[in-house]
Amino acid sequence: MPFSWSARTAQTISAAAMSALLLVSARKHFQQPKFFAPVVPDYLCREDYACEEAPLEVGQDKAKATAPRNGALAVMSREEWIAVSGLLEAAAAVGLLIPATRKAAARGTTLMFTAFLAGHVDALRRAYSPAGTVSARRIHTLRLPLQLPLILWAWSLAGAKRAA
Numbered sequence: 001m002p003f004s005w006s007a008r009t010a011q012t013i014s015a016a017a018m019s020a021l022l023l024v025s026a027r028k029h030f031q032q033p034k035f036f037a038p039v040v041p042d043y044l045c046r047e048d049y050a051c052e053e054a055p056l057e058v059g060q061d062k063a064k065a066t067a068p069r070n071g072a073l074a075v076m077s078r079e080e081w082i083a084v085s086g087l088l089e090a091a092a093a094v095g096l097l098i099p100a101t102r103k104a105a106a107r108g109t110t111l112m113f114t115a116f117l118a119g120h121v122d123a124l125r126r127a128y129s130p131a132g133t134v135s136a137r138r139i140h141t142l143r144l145p146l147q148l149p150l151i152l153w154a155w156s157l158a159g160a161k162r163a164a
Helices: 007-031 078-097 102-127 134-157
Strands: none
Touching (some): 007 102, 102 134
16 A cells, blocks of 8 residues: 555645745844845845935035935845844744644745845846856855745645646
């Protein structure tokens, strides 16, 4: 008699595996935040400079100096984005372990990985810019394609039905 798992058992094991992956990643966000820094796009990062640190133009009064403008999406610093994404990954990991919240957590995880895709594309773009390094090119060329399997894995945990 061949060994077989029910679809529910397979999904539970898959959810536990993704949860473990997310917990390891969440921990790394706090232990080695610099690893994730290149994946946070500059346009999301708030630049907080005091007026006295702002560069002055010729003839500009120091009292009228203003901090650099931030984009509309720049609501947190790079370090805050890394911490928040680590917390989101930890919350997703817990949500995937609880059967009652698994579907919602899987959908949220799918959205989270999809949102992270923008950061990976931006990191790859910067790696291939004149300021990029061979090491950065290698790392980000490998990291970007890993997002698609993660997105599809999370989507499968949401119980998404495929068209037949």
